[in-house]
Amino acid sequence: MMKYLSKDLSLRLDEGLCIGCKLCAVVCPHGVFTIENQKAHIADRDACMECGACALNCPVNAIAVNSGVGCAEAIINGLLTGKETCCGGDDCCCAPKAS
Amino acid sequence: MNSPCSTQTCSLPDTDLGSAAGAAKLGRTASAWTLGDHLGAIGVRLNIGRMGYRVTPGLYALGAPGSDAPVLVTANYKLSFDHLRRALTGLNAWLLVLDTKGINVWCAAGKGTFGTDELVRKINECRLHERVTHRRLILPQLGAPGVAAHEVRRQTGFAVVYGSVYATDIAAFLQADLQATPAMRRIRFSWHERLAVAPLELVLYFKQLLLLGLALALLACVPTAGHFWSGFEHRGILVFLLFVLTGALASLLGPLLLPWLPTRAFSIKGACLGVALAVPGLWLAGPAWSVLRTTAWILLLAAGASHLLLKFTGSTTFTSPSGVRREVRVALPAQIAIGLAGLVAWTVAGFLPGW
Numbered sequence: 001m002m003k004y005l006s007k008d009l010s011l012r013l014d015e016g017l018c019i020g021c022k023l024c025a026v027v028c029p030h031g032v033f034t035i036e037n038q039k040a041h042i043a044d045r046d047a048c049m050e051c052g053a054c055a056l057n058c059p060v061n062a063i064a065v066n067s068g069v070g071c072a073e074a075i076i077n078g079l080l081t082g083k084e085t086c087c088g089g090d091d092c093c094c095a096p097k098a099s
Numbered sequence: 100m101n102s103p104c105s106t107q108t109c110s111l112p113d114t115d116l117g118s119a120a121g122a123a124k125l126g127r128t129a130s131a132w133t134l135g136d137h138l139g140a141i142g143v144r145l146n147i148g149r150m151g152y153r154v155t156p157g158l159y160a161l162g163a164p165g166s167d168a169p170v171l172v173t174a175n176y177k178l179s180f181d182h183l184r185r186a187l188t189g190l191n192a193w194l195l196v197l198d199t200k201g202i203n204v205w206c207a208a209g210k211g212t213f214g215t216d217e218l219v220r221k222i223n224e225c226r227l228h229e230r231v232t233h234r235r236l237i238l239p240q241l242g243a244p245g246v247a248a249h250e251v252r253r254q255t256g257f258a259v260v261y262g263s264v265y266a267t268d269i270a271a272f273l274q275a276d277l278q279a280t281p282a283m284r285r286i287r288f289s290w291h292e293r294l295a296v297a298p299l300e301l302v303l304y305f306k307q308l309l310l311l312g313l314a315l316a317l318l319a320c321v322p323t324a325g326h327f328w329s330g331f332e333h334r335g336i337l338v339f340l341l342f343v344l345t346g347a348l349a350s351l352l353g354p355l356l357l358p359w360l361p362t363r364a365f366s367i368k369g370a371c372l373g374v375a376l377a378v379p380g381l382w383l384a385g386p387a388w389s390v391l392r393t394t395a396w397i398l399l400l401a402a403g404a405s406h407l408l409l410k411f412t413g414s415t416t417f418t419s420p421s422g423v424r425r426e427v428r429v430a431l432p433a434q435i436a437i438g439l440a441g442l443v444a445w446t447v448a449g450f451l452p453g454w
Contacts (some may be wrong), residue, residue, distance in 0.1 A: 001288065002358050005422035026279075027117075027243035029264050029286040030417065050419040051209065053243035067244065068420035069209050071413030072365075075420070075427045 001032060006046040010066040011054075015039050017062035024054035024063060118453035124157035125225065127404045128180075130188035136181050143178055144295060146302040152177045153201035158225035159184075160181075162191035166232045169273060171262070172218065173239065174199040174207050183239075186266040190273070193231065197221055208245030215250045222255050237269075237277070240284060288416040290355060296414045297354040301347055304407065312342040315399070318446050319392075334387075341380040349376055349404045354411060365418075369408030373401040392448035398441030406434045 002013025011032070013024075020038035025031075030047035033040050033054065040062070068074075100269040132140075143149040156175045161184055170193040173183045180196060197217045199207035207213035218236075222228075238246060240261045248259035263272045263283040272279055316335035353360075353372055359370035377400045381393060388396070409430055448454065 001286070002415075002417055003363060004418045005363055005425055006419075007419035009419060010424050023248065026261055026284065027240060029240060029284065031281075031285060047417070048419060049417050050421060051244040053208075056245075056247050057249070058242055066421065067209075069206075070412070070415070070418030070420050070423045072409045072411075072423050072427055073413050075423050076431065079427070087142040088131055 003046045004012060004049070004070070006048070007061065009048050010050060011045065012064045013040060013042050014062045014064075015041065017060050019060055019062075021059060023057045023059070027057050029053075029080075032047040068072065083091045102402055124155050126155070126157060126159050126162050128159045128184055128194065130161065131185050132181060132185055136177075140178055140181065144298055146299055149299075150201060150223075154180045154196060156196045156198035156221065158192040158221075158227065158230070159196060161187055161194055162189075164191040165194050166230065168192050168231065169237055170195055170227065170231060170235070171195065171269070172203065172242065173238045174201045174204045174213055174242075176201050176207075178204050182266040183269070186269050188270075190270065192230070193227075195225065195227065195236070204239050205241040205244070208242045211245050213242050214245035215247050215254075218246060218251055219254050222257060227257070228255075234258060235260060239266070240264045240279075241286070242369065286416045292416075293354040293357060294351075297351050300354070300411060300414065301350040302411075304346075304350065308343055308346040311403075312339045315339070315342055315376070315445060318442075319449060321446070321449050336385055341384060345376050345380055345400060346403065346407075349373065349400075349407055352376070353408045354414070357408075357411075357415075360408075364426055364430070365408040365412050366405045366426055366434065369405035369411075370401045372408065373397075373404030376400055376404065389448055389452060389454050391444055391451060391454040395441045395444035395448055398437050398444060402434045402438035402441060405430065406438075409434070 013033075016038045020035065020040070022035050022040070024040050025033040025035050029051075029061065030044070030049060032042060032044050032048050033039070034043040048065070049070055050065050050067050052065055055061075055063040055065045122229040127334060139148070139152060145154050153175045154177050155203050168191045171183060171187070172195045173179050175196050175198055180194070183194065195218075197207075197211045197213055198221070199217070202210065202212065204213055222236075231304065236251070236257045237260050241264055243261055248261075251257060251259050260277050261279075262269050262277075263279050264286050265283070268279070268283045272283060319338045320335050349369075349372055356372065357368065360371055361367065374397055377397045380396060380400075381388070385393060409426065412423050412426075
């Protein structure tokens with residue numbers, strides 16, 4: 001799998017809080033996490049795309065990530081209008097997550 | 100909107116479950132695709148009816164599921180639903196279709212419409228507790244950015260199991276007692292997946308491409324104002340065709356060659372592609388072009404292809420918002436500057452034939 005610009009990645013894991021449920025490793029489609037000795041580790045940080053699946057599914061909030069969609073159109077619209085949507089409409093797939 | 104009974108084996112009448120919105124239904128479906136399903140699947144890749152391609156949310160019986168049959172959750176984008184039911188050929192299952200406003204699982208999960216709240220709502224609306232005796236839901240792995248498994252269990256008693264990334268692996272996942280191989284957990288974005296999303300880019304930008312091509316063709320004729328149309332016939336048509344063809348080629352080759360274009364930054368990948376794609380045009384028209392026009396051609400294509408690929412970040416499976424934010428900040432001003440420089444050079448070239 002290709003990798004993207006990783007300098008600003010926001011993914012954080014507090015291994016001390018981890019209870020070893022492995023769900024982060026299950027949901028990540030890029031294999032960012034590995035489980036060793038009943039604890040999650042970030043094995044391939046560069047592959048993170050900040051989708052937020054790991055953080056949302058972590059039952060003890062050991063993971064934090066500023067999640068969103070890596071879509072230039074959404075980011076550019078965000079710069080222009082202050083609202084990150086890609087095609088303007090409510091039905092847009094790239095609109096930011098309703099928190 | 101499609102009826103929940105979208106295929107021929109419908110023997111039960113649709114039952115309105117009487118939800119607040121009146122939208123959730125109980126229906127039947129089958130695995131086989133009709134001709135209409137095939138045509139629709141091609142159409143949405145070309146932006147034909149893409150935003151209205153949906154099924155009615157609700158609970159669907161695939162085959163003859165009993166109270167112990169697995170429950171698979173999906174989005175109400177018809178392509179998502181169709182791929183799932185086809186992948187379950189020969190199996191009996193319940194399909195719980197969430198109201199994602201016709202958006203696919205992954206994008207809807209990112210937006211939160213394929214999410215914990217909607218899942219809990221549909222479980223209750225469809226009275227899933229009464230229809231199955233087990234308490235387990237199988238969700239597509241790419242739905243995880245919108246769903247907190249522990250929250251769903253707390254609110255409904257249903258345990259969330261994340262299935263494979265691809266619907267085509269779901270039968271094997273079910274057969275293996277809900278165990279996924281590491282490969283089933285990974286997203287691939289292989290060349291055929293990149294090619295499947297590329298035509299949409301071309302369709303979305305084709306009008307701008309035509310307008311820009313026309314503008315360049317007209318600008319190339321300005322200095323021959325006395326014989327404007329003869330200039331257009333000799334030069335303008337060629338410029339127009341070259342630009343539109345090169346642009347169309349870039350929108351297909353960019354996604355296809357993505358892994359092999361240099362650096363991780365999409366804008367640089369695109370700029371390199373643009374410079375490379377300037378060559379055929381120069382080879383065809385170049386001998387008649389001045390140095391200034393040649394330079395303008397290269398600048399315009401570099402800026403255009405760079406912007407095209409920057410926009411393609413939204414169609415890929417591995418770009419992060421933090422990375423795109425960084426790239427947009429640097430690349431967008433550069434693209435505008437290079438594009439404008441190209442446009443100026445292209446225009447001036449007509450007035451300075453010796454350059």
